Amino acid sequence: MQESDLPGVDLNLLGPLAALLQERHVSRAAERAHMSQPAMSRALAALRRVFGDELLVRCVGGYRLTPRAERLQRDLAAILPQLEGLFAETPYNPLTADHAFRLAGTDYVLSVIGPPLVRRVLVQSPTVTLHFDGWHEGVYQDVERGALDLAFTGGAAPPPLRSEPLFDDRYVCVMSAGHPLAAAATLTLADYLACDHVVVDILAGRQGTVDTRLEALGRARRASVTVSYHAFAAAAIRDTRLVATLPRRFAGHLTADRTLAVTEAPEEVGPLSFAMAWHPRLDGDPAQRWLRDTIRAAAPTG
Numbered sequence: 001m002q003e004s005d006l007p008g009v010d011l012n013l014l015g016p017l018a019a020l021l022q023e024r025h026v027s028r029a030a031e032r033a034h035m036s037q038p039a040m041s042r043a044l045a046a047l048r049r050v051f052g053d054e055l056l057v058r059c060v061g062g063y064r065l066t067p068r069a070e071r072l073q074r075d076l077a078a079i080l081p082q083l084e085g086l087f088a089e090t091p092y093n094p095l096t097a098d099h100a101f102r103l104a105g106t107d108y109v110l111s112v113i114g115p116p117l118v119r120r121v122l123v124q125s126p127t128v129t130l131h132f133d134g135w136h137e138g139v140y141q142d143v144e145r146g147a148l149d150l151a152f153t154g155g156a157a158p159p160p161l162r163s164e165p166l167f168d169d170r171y172v173c174v175m176s177a178g179h180p181l182a183a184a185a186t187l188t189l190a191d192y193l194a195c196d197h198v199v200v201d202i203l204a205g206r207q208g209t210v211d212t213r214l215e216a217l218g219r220a221r222r223a224s225v226t227v228s229y230h231a232f233a234a235a236a237i238r239d240t241r242l243v244a245t246l247p248r249r250f251a252g253h254l255t256a257d258r259t260l261a262v263t264e265a266p267e268e269v270g271p272l273s274f275a276m277a278w279h280p281r282l283d284g285d286p287a288q289r290w291l292r293d294t295i296r297a298a299a300p301t302g
Contacts, residue, residue, distance in 0.1 A: 013050065016043035018080060020056060021073040024063045092286030094125035099287050104133035104142070105152030106202060108230040108250045109274050113152065113166065116298040124294065134228075137203060143279055149288065150278045150295070154208045157277035164292070166299040168273045169247040171210065171265035174254055175237055182261035189219070189266040195243040196224040198233045209272050210245050217268060234260075247272065249300065 019029040020040070030040035048055055053068040065073065105113075110132055121128055133139075133148065142148040143161055156163040173187055181191055193214075202208045205226060214220055224242060227233050233244040234254060245265055254260050276295055282288040 010046070013043055013047055014076070014080070014083070016040060017047055017072065018076050020044060020047070021065065021069055021076065024056060024065065026056075090286070092290050094128065094290055096127065097125055097287065097290075098127045098129075099125075100129040100131065101149045101291055102131045102133060102147070103150050103152070104135060104139050104148050106135045106154075106200075106230065108200075108247055109152040109154075111230075112249055112274075112300060113295065113298055116300075117295060120294050120298050125290075135202065140277075143277060146279070149282070149291065150276055153275050153277050154202070154272060156275055160280060161277045162280055162283070163275040163277045164296075165273055165275045166295070167301070168271055169249050170271050171245050171269045172248050172251050173263045173265050174234060174244045174246055174251050175242065175261050175263075176239055177259050177261050178239075179241060179243070179261060181243075181263065184263050186264035187266050189268050192243070192266045192269075193219060193221055195221070196241055197221045198225040198227060198236050198242045198244045199223040200230050200233050200244075200246075201226050201228055207245065210269055213268060213270055245269065 015033050016029065016035065019033040020026070020043075023029040023032055026040050026044060027037050030037045033040065035043070044056065051068060051072070054066055055069040055072075056063040057066060114132060118130060121130060133142075139148065139151050139153075140157055140161060143151050143157070151157065152166070153163065173181075173192070175182055175195075181187060181195070184191070187195075199205070199211075199221075200207045205223070206212070211221070225236055227236060230246055230250050234246060234251070236242060237244050238259060251262055255262050276292065278288065278292070
């Protein structure tokens, strides 16, 4: 067999070959390899064709190995353990792992899932490193090319990335306590559109589903101020006539601030959902599976 013949070799023959060389008997080799005797006989015939050698020669009292078979037996003793290690999955032990994971998301989603995730990781895998990146226009491309392990997205990520929902939320409107609409329980769409808004720029100057849903209705709000972070939007509205549309989980702590008012967003703005997204090539990686399991456990419920 020449080196150029390797692509045409059936590697499934390695197991029967090792059994035949060890047992030097077709029936016993078949039992050792959990094969039928006819199947082992066919494997022996195929091996003889591959190596151009009889390998096992019948003699008084059974079979003997040819010189070629004896060399193969010595080589297999070194090769087979390496092949088993090549195909065996190395168990992932978070206590001793030293992986560095890169994740990305908006300041909102990281504020929700980041703290419980960090606490879990520090307990389960103290030598693992987490690096959180902010959201940017190239996030999906970074996940696709491997610069990011995972991204937290609003809704599903585009193909070829995989997405798994993590938690849901609703929008509220946050404004200064002196705003004319501060006492309203819920803003009507007309009142909402009449306001001056601070918009959180998620992508291309738009705030995700908020502006997408308004555009689907043929409407648009007036963006007086555009910022990159939800926290900045909440800070910018103080002592102004601006309205910030923020997720309820993010704005919850603002209700204790008497200088601010929190009302329900118009029904037309609708709910929002968040997911984690990763590339399919990471589906079976033990470290990545552990990361996703840890994120699932850290995601809020209810």
